[in-house]
Amino acid sequence: MPPIINKDKCIGCMNCVTICPMDVYGKQEKDAKTPVIHYPDECWHCNACVVECPAKALSIRVPLPAMMVFVDAPKKKDAQQ
Amino acid sequence: MINRKKTLECDLLIAGGGAGGMQAAIDAADAGLKVIVAEKANTRRSGNGATGNDHFVCYIPEIHGSEENFINLLWHTQEARGGKDIDLVKSFMYNSFDVVKAWESYGIPMRPHGTWEFTGHCRPGVQGVHLKYAGLEQKPLLTKAALQRGVTILNRCPFTEIITNDAGEVCGGICVDLNGEKPELQVVRAKTVLIATAGSMLMNGASTMGWMFNMIGCPASTGVSTAGAYRAGARLVGLDGAVAPIGVSGCKYFNRGGKATWVGVYTDIDGNPLGPFVTKPDWRYGDFTADFWPGMFRMNIQKGNPVFMNCSEGTDEDIEYMKWGLLHEGNGATLQHLADEGFDFRKHMVEFDAKKGGGGGKGVGIDTFGDGTTTVKGLYAAGVSMGNGMVGIGAAATTGRIAARSAAEYCKGRDIEEAEKADIVEEKAEHYSKLLENDASTGSPTWQEAIIAIQQTMWDYLGSGVRSEKLFQVGLRHLGRIKDKINTVQCPTNHEFMRCLEAENTVQVAMLCMESSRSRKETRGAHNRVDYPFTHPDYDGKLMTVQKIDGQLVTGMRAMRK
Numbered sequence: 001m002p003p004i005i006n007k008d009k010c011i012g013c014m015n016c017v018t019i020c021p022m023d024v025y026g027k028q029e030k031d032a033k034t035p036v037i038h039y040p041d042e043c044w045h046c047n048a049c050v051v052e053c054p055a056k057a058l059s060i061r062v063p064l065p066a067m068m069v070f071v072d073a074p075k076k077k078d079a080q081q
Numbered sequence: 082m083i084n085r086k087k088t089l090e091c092d093l094l095i096a097g098g099g100a101g102g103m104q105a106a107i108d109a110a111d112a113g114l115k116v117i118v119a120e121k122a123n124t125r126r127s128g129n130g131a132t133g134n135d136h137f138v139c140y141i142p143e144i145h146g147s148e149e150n151f152i153n154l155l156w157h158t159q160e161a162r163g164g165k166d167i168d169l170v171k172s173f174m175y176n177s178f179d180v181v182k183a184w185e186s187y188g189i190p191m192r193p194h195g196t197w198e199f200t201g202h203c204r205p206g207v208q209g210v211h212l213k214y215a216g217l218e219q220k221p222l223l224t225k226a227a228l229q230r231g232v233t234i235l236n237r238c239p240f241t242e243i244i245t246n247d248a249g250e251v252c253g254g255i256c257v258d259l260n261g262e263k264p265e266l267q268v269v270r271a272k273t274v275l276i277a278t279a280g281s282m283l284m285n286g287a288s289t290m291g292w293m294f295n296m297i298g299c300p301a302s303t304g305v306s307t308a309g310a311y312r313a314g315a316r317l318v319g320l321d322g323a324v325a326p327i328g329v330s331g332c333k334y335f336n337r338g339g340k341a342t343w344v345g346v347y348t349d350i351d352g353n354p355l356g357p358f359v360t361k362p363d364w365r366y367g368d369f370t371a372d373f374w375p376g377m378f379r380m381n382i383q384k385g386n387p388v389f390m391n392c393s394e395g396t397d398e399d400i401e402y403m404k405w406g407l408l409h410e411g412n413g414a415t416l417q418h419l420a421d422e423g424f425d426f427r428k429h430m431v432e433f434d435a436k437k438g439g440g441g442g443k444g445v446g447i448d449t450f451g452d453g454t455t456t457v458k459g460l461y462a463a464g465v466s467m468g469n470g471m472v473g474i475g476a477a478a479t480t481g482r483i484a485a486r487s488a489a490e491y492c493k494g495r496d497i498e499e500a501e502k503a504d505i506v507e508e509k510a511e512h513y514s515k516l517l518e519n520d521a522s523t524g525s526p527t528w529q530e531a532i533i534a535i536q537q538t539m540w541d542y543l544g545s546g547v548r549s550e551k552l553f554q555v556g557l558r559h560l561g562r563i564k565d566k567i568n569t570v571q572c573p574t575n576h577e578f579m580r581c582l583e584a585e586n587t588v589q590v591a592m593l594c595m596e597s598s599r600s601r602k603e604t605r606g607a608h609n610r611v612d613y614p615f616t617h618p619d620y621d622g623k624l625m626t627v628q629k630i631d632g633q634l635v636t637g638m639r640a641m642r643k
């Protein structure tokens with residue numbers, strides 16, 4: 001689930017709901033404090049919600065299929081010689 | 082029946098408040114027009130530049146010399162490779178630096194290090210044309226500048242249709258307001274409409290098929306530009322270039338991971354450089370190889386050779402510069418992901434590849450003239466919505482300005498018309514009402530099914546690397562069936578309704594792309610027609626076109642303007 005809300009930090013300002021270009025979030029129906037993550041698999045990882053969250057309560061987890069592929073870089077050429 | 086909101090009125094209705102749309106809004110307001118921006122998301126953080134870009138193509142005569150010199154440099158960039166209509170290139174060239182200065186006046190840091198810095202996307206010994214800037218806050222700042230000038234912004238209000246009068250001239254637009262409990266129809270009377278909603282991303286599919294929105298470009302761009310303009314009678318161009326097997330490149334699997342902002346060298350797993358330009362990371366250049374030669378990835382993979390972006394030999398200065406650039410390029414989440422995974426630029430290297438489906442909007446869109454006009458009177462296009470334009474942030478903002486100024490001239494002699502009385506408004510109101518009645522409990526399909534069905538059809542019948550009349554026949558037949566099914570997609574909430582409208586446009590663009598490719602009876606580059614295996618001189622210097630004339634789909638071609 002890409003966006004993660006730290007419920008202890010969230011102040012319920014709903015900036016993330018307003019701003020998310022993919023409409024990932026929605027308002028909680030009963031408890032109005034923390035937003036709901038309605039459509040996590042429509043996250044584009046644009047980071048807008050993270051940037052706009054005044055409480056630094058949001059983080060983005062990249063889903064496994066989108067995980068970057070990386071390996072160790074080879075030793076520096078001169079070090080090998 | 083869907084509720085109809087009170088009709089609004091303006092001189093210029095802008096569909097899409099990305100960089101192109103917002104620049105147009107600002108300039109049109111400065112020219113005295115009453116402007117409404119209809120935006121699907123929220124202009125503060127929407128579009129391809131939502132959280133920034135870091136390279137703005139721009140011509141500064143003191144740096145680039147003569148116009149001819151600049152154009153020669155431009156032809157080597159990914160934005161203009163293969164050539165472009167010269168009227169567009171020239172109007173971009175004359176206006177780009179003024180737009181850069183305007184951006185600086187809105188508070189966007191265009192020379193964050195004090196001077197006009199052209200780094201990245203270039204190679205040693207050759208002057209770059211990409212101005213390095215700090216775009217993280219560009220969208221909030223553009224929005225602020227527009228609001229200060231009295232522009233009305235309708236957020237969460239996707240544009241759906243251009244309204245034309247009996248003479249076929251623009252007189253307004255239809256949007257759906259998604260802010261309330263239920264979608265509502267919003268008609269806007271407008272003397273002119275500017276389309277700036279960018280490309281048709283969902284048609285292509287991400288390389289991670291199961292994770293649909295993992296895309297190189299903004300997935301909110303879903304083809305209303307191309308399909309809506311077609312429905313209004315505009316000529317489209319370049320649709321045969323869609324879903325080409327060799328697109329742009331970037332980080333493997335994580336598709337928005339940037340490219341030319343990385344400061345490293347493309348190497349194989351043993352650290353051997355694969356391109357001719359650099360052997361050590363250098364913050365001034367990056368590695369130009371993929372800009373100029375995206376085929377490098379395919380060629381290496383065919384040899385069993387994965388390609389890496391190797392930054393490990395960079396200096397501290399190189400690595401800091403790169404990280405700063407990535408943050409401003411809208412890649413904050415990329416940096417966070419790498420950090421979360423324990424990635425170290427000095428110890429590791431990331432695999433890069435050519436993206437399936439390219440930019441999604443690149444060269445697929447509205448045929449536009451150098452002044453932003455199109456073949457429909459009163460209709461303008463800017464940014465990625467243009468089928469024959471350059472892609473990128475500099476081009477988007479500059480073409481936005483050009484179109485706004487042309488629209489201001491055109492508005493002078495025009496009256497507002499009663500667009501809400503056009504037949505199309507009633508038709509659409511009925512159609513949307515029907516969609517909203519589709520019953521989820523009866524097992525009607527979801528929008529996701531529709532999009533995946535379109536994507537796999539596009540891959541197999543247009544983007545597989547092989548094209549033929551027989552493949553087009555089958556592909557078009559299948560897309561036609563998907564199109565019918567989209568009428569039955571369930572829309573239990575505003576969100577699903579919005580996605581359903583996206584699917585409608587996406588399938589129409591897909592069909593137009595296939596028809597356009599079908600009409601091009603030759604083989605050239607990625608357009609591999611096995612039934613027409615020769616490159617045909619008739620197509621030299623030509624662009625393929627599609628247009629609706631007297632209700633009929635008409636394919637054709639036109640010469641590139643030299």
Ligand SMILES: Cc1cc2nc3c(=O)[nH]c(=O)nc-3n(C[C@H](O)[C@H](O)[C@H](O)COP(=O)(O)OP(=O)(O)OC[C@H]3O[C@@H](n4cnc5c(N)ncnc54)[C@H](O)[C@@H]3O)c2cc1C
Pocket residue numbers: 021096097098099100101102119120121122124127128129130133134135136137138238239240241277278279297298299301302303305337338339410411412463464465466472473474475476477
């Ligand atoms: C991560 C990343 C980095 C990039 N870096 C660079 C760079 O450094 N330099 C560069 O030149 N280019 C870069 N690009 C490309 C550049 O961002 C785009 O070319 C440019 O922003 C396009 O501007 P635009 O106005 O045409 O479209 P967009 O900015 O995409 O705007 C389209 C707008 O239309 C809205 N919209 C869509 N459908 C509808 C609808 N139906 N109704 C109403 N609104 C709608 C969208 O929400 C959006 O706000 C980058 C792109 C990405 C994704």
Ligand code: SF4
Pocket residue numbers: 002003019020021022023024042043044045046047048049050060
């Ligand atoms: S990263 Fe972007 S798309 Fe994802 S939830 Fe945040 S704002 Fe929405």
Ligand code: SF4
Pocket residue numbers: 005009010011012013014015016017034035052053054055056057058
């Ligand atoms: S922006 Fe942050 S603080 Fe505000 S509602 Fe969202 S998570 Fe909570």
